[in-house]
Amino acid sequence: MDIIKATNIHRKFGTGDLEAHILKGIDVTVRQGEFVAIMGKSGAGKSTLMYQLSVLDDPTDGTIIINGTDVGTLSESESTAFRLNTLGYVFQNYALVPDLSAEENVMLPLLMRGYTWAESKSMACVAIDGVGLAGKYTNLPAELSGGEQQRISIARAVAGKPKILFADEPTANLDTVSGTQVIDLIADLNRTDKQTVVMVTHEREYAMGCDRIIHMEDGLVTNIEQLK
């Protein structure tokens, strides 16, 4: 079953002579429980595609249906609620709130979804334990290494059991050891929890654990590599 179905996606920036056509009619589908990597050189449009698929940006043209919802029809507040309830995000710069502890960072979307403080705290602890950082609940982001921060970011993304996890170059700011740990963690979530994952990456070795790799070049999908 397709959890994401994007059809004829175009994304343009600017107007007139300054217009840049970044995505030039892309069709992509992602099946539930699938681990998909998007790869390509810088400027290929892979991050832009992910922003469209993850409802962070609106395509200039085309339709995206996620979990049965045409996300193009959602208002801004509906999009925010949709992202909260359906999607999880891992950004390349970890994107943790520096004033909140690791535990509170993970709790934040759970509280927003309406869980009580105690429920959120309990779920956050389970998620933090799940990324191998038990005992680091009260640490501030500044007190964690880059790899640890990214794992907390993953814990935040998956604590609410999202339908789809989006990871935008999650290893970009990490050393090889930490990067491998993060990729293993994401792959493990896909394997054990059947978590659907869409990941943008530069590194082919990190994409080797995926089910499929979507190769992009100059705003177009040039090849879909089926690994499993």
Added chain:
Amino acid sequence: MRALRIGFLLGFRQIQRANLWTTTLIIFVMMLTFLNLIAVSGILVGLIAGSERAVQEKSLGDIIITPLENEDKILQTETIRRILDTLPEVTSYSLRYQQSMQLTANFKTRRDFNIEPNTIGSQAVGIDPIAENNVTGLSENIVEGEYLNPDESGYILVGALNLDRYTAGFADITGSLTDVYPGDSVRATVNGASREFTVKGIVNAKAGGVASFIYLPEKELRRLSNSASRDADEIAIRLADKSPETALVVKSVLVEQGIDSFAKIRTFQEALPKFITDIKQTFNILGTFIGAVGIIVASITIFIIIFINAISRRQQIGILKGIGIDRKAIEVAYVLQSAFYAITGSLLGVLVTYGILIGYFDRNPIDFPFSDGILVAEPIGTLYRFIILFIITLFAGFIPAWIIVKQNTLNSILGRK
């Protein structure tokens, strides 16, 4: 509700983790703003309030009885006196008799009539020294010499504004006595009758005409003016409770007793000179204007602080929106910070105002020519100013947060314009 909960968590943690010195500085600015709002107008109003207080304590008393329109004297003074004696609220009262008087100082030494006489025309007030002292504390205003002794005769007190050395030249129009000191002999002339008195003391006070009169025992004034009438020109009344409300109650009792058909009865507030109430109103407006400028400066300060805070966290705000945090929650976080700065600053301002400044200015009034200025900060006025500052601060915090939060989520995340 959820947005409120998240907003409080984010806002509280931002305050908790913020740089201590920055937070202290912002709170200090808010405290100064609040003080500007309270103290500046409070001191301006206090100049007049000090004057009012002095007039009440040193001149008018809590209630003043004066002749009816078209009457020279208070009718049935003895009847009024008997009624006053029966009222428990009245602790003391003083009957005053007034006459125009000419006072000449160099009448013994002036041999050459081409020399200007050392003389002045003034208003003499005949008093019972003890009763007057009980009502206005006149003896406390003696700046040279001594107060009148009721057992003595032949002594007077001279108001400082009748003397050249106290008027610093501004009495050129009205004239003044030169080189008159306690112990000097002066000649008092009333209605053509003259008598020699010894100056016993000099009276000075920044209250009404206290320093411009000449005081002597009422029996001596009536004898000098050859007046058999016991009807007074003024009766100043001191009450056990000096509040305006009590004064109104006692006034109504006096009216019920029919005194208003013999004389005009006014509370001290009703009897205040119009220029005092006019100046008070003007100073109030001036204080409000200065306060308004203070509020504008404070709101701009808060706006800038929150704007810089929000713009420096623009990417974080974008990410929060990206992971599904309602924009209202983020706005609440910044409004909460503004509220914290406003409440903490204002509370410190209240502590400084009521804990330090009011007591300080009461003990050390500002020395103005026409009054001793104090700091007036009515609690209800302070509350209104706090509410105004609080609401404006909330807006000043909300607007920059709203500007930043409403920006496109992805642009915020990527740092794009």
